[in-house]
Every structure is written in structure tokens, then in C-alpha cells.
Amino acid sequence: MELKSEKSIKEYLEKLPDDTIIKYYLDVEYSPFPILIIEEYTRRFKRKTKNEIIKDLKFQSRLAKKKTKELGSMAKKRKLVDDVTREKSEAIIKQAKIKGYEISEKLASKGSILGSKLKKKTKSTIKSGRNLSSSSSKDLDLLKKLGDLQKAGIITKKEFEEKKKNILSKI
Numbered sequence: 001m002e003l004k005s006e007k008s009i010k011e012y013l014e015k016l017p018d019d020t021i022i023k024y025y026l027d028v029e030y031s032p033f034p035i036l037i038i039e040e041y042t043r044r045f046k047r048k049t050k051n052e053i054i055k056d057l058k059f060q061s062r063l064a065k066k067k068t069k070e071l072g073s074m075a076k077k078r079k080l081v082d083d084v085t086r087e088k089s090e091a092i093i094k095q096a097k098i099k100g101y102e103i104s105e106k107l108a109s110k111g112s113i114l115g116s117k118l119k120k121k122t123k124s125t126i127k128s129g130r131n132l133s134s135s136s137s138k139d140l141d142l143l144k145k146l147g148d149l150q151k152a153g154i155i156t157k158k159e160f161e162e163k164k165k166n167i168l169s170k171i
Contacts (some may be wrong), residue, residue: 013037013040020039022053022057086087115154139167142167
């Protein structure tokens with residue numbers, strides 16, 4: 001890219017990384033185009049003071065130093081990045097399994113309580129259904145309830161089919 005016009009210089013400055021813009025800004029008096037550098041700097045960092053920018057840079061350098069130490073220790077242990085990633089992934093999966101198991105235990109205990117209550121109600125409904133007269137509308141209602149119980153997983157398909165045959169034989 002040739003820097004011929006003010007527009008081309010602005011485009012060039014826009015493509016530069018933040019740290020380069022900061023360096024140019026700090027040495028703006030030596031720049032051949034100080035106003036453009038100041039404009040680009042204020043465009044990018046208009047809400048940040050110089051101290052805030054330095055604070056951000058220090059934070060980024062601490063992060064980079066931490067990563068460098070991690071990579072150095074991995075190199076000493078002759079570990080690959082893939083191994084570390086796999087270990088971290090396995091730890092996350094292990095935690096998720098433990099949490100999932102706890103949740104499933106809670107659901108199972110609540111589900112068994114609800115299931116036993118529903119089974120008692122359905123058994124009483126089915127017994128009372130046998131004592132009813134052979135009214136077809138009541139039998140059809142009973143079939144619907146049995147279908148709902150089967151969908152809910154409270155009774156098996158086999159149990160549903162047996163009750164269905166008994167009810168249909170009465171009609």
C-alpha cells in the first residue's frame with residue numbers, strides 16, 4: 001500500500017493493531033502525520049484515558065506472562081497442548097456428570113413419589129370402571145385415561161392393550 005494521500009494514511013492507521021497506535025501516539029511529536037495519529041487514537045480509545053490504556057496493557061502482559069509460564073511448564077513436562085486440553089475437558093465432563101447424576105437422583109425420587117400416587121389413582125379408577133355399567137361413553141373416557149397413562153409411562157403398552165381389550169369387549 002502506498003501512502004500518497006491523507007485517505008490512504010487513515011486506512012493504513014485503521015489496520016494497525018492497538019499497541020502500534022499507542023506507540024505512535026506516545027511518539028506523536030516525531031511523526032510526519034501527528035494529527036492523523038491523534039485522530040485515530042481518539043477514535044479507538046475515546047473513552048479511555050492514558051492510564052486506563054496502560055492498565056489494560058499491563059493486564060494483557062500479565063495474561064501473556066501467565067500463558068508463557070504455563071507453556072514453559074508444559075514443555076518441561078513434555079506435555080502437548082492437546083493433552084492439557086483433553087485433561088481440562090475430562091475434568092469439565094466429570095463435573096457435569098456428577099451434577100447430572102445429582103439432578104437425576106432428585107428427579108427419580110420425586111418421580112417415584114408422583115408415579116406411586118398416579119398408579120394408586122389409576123388402579124382405583126380402573127377398579128371403579130369395572131363396576132360401572134357398560135356405558136360406551138364412560139368406557140371411551142376410561143380408554144382415553146389409559147392412553148394418557150401409557151404416554152406418561154405409568155403403565156406399559158402391554159398393560160394398556162390388555163385393559164383396552166377388556167373395555168372393548170364390554171362395548
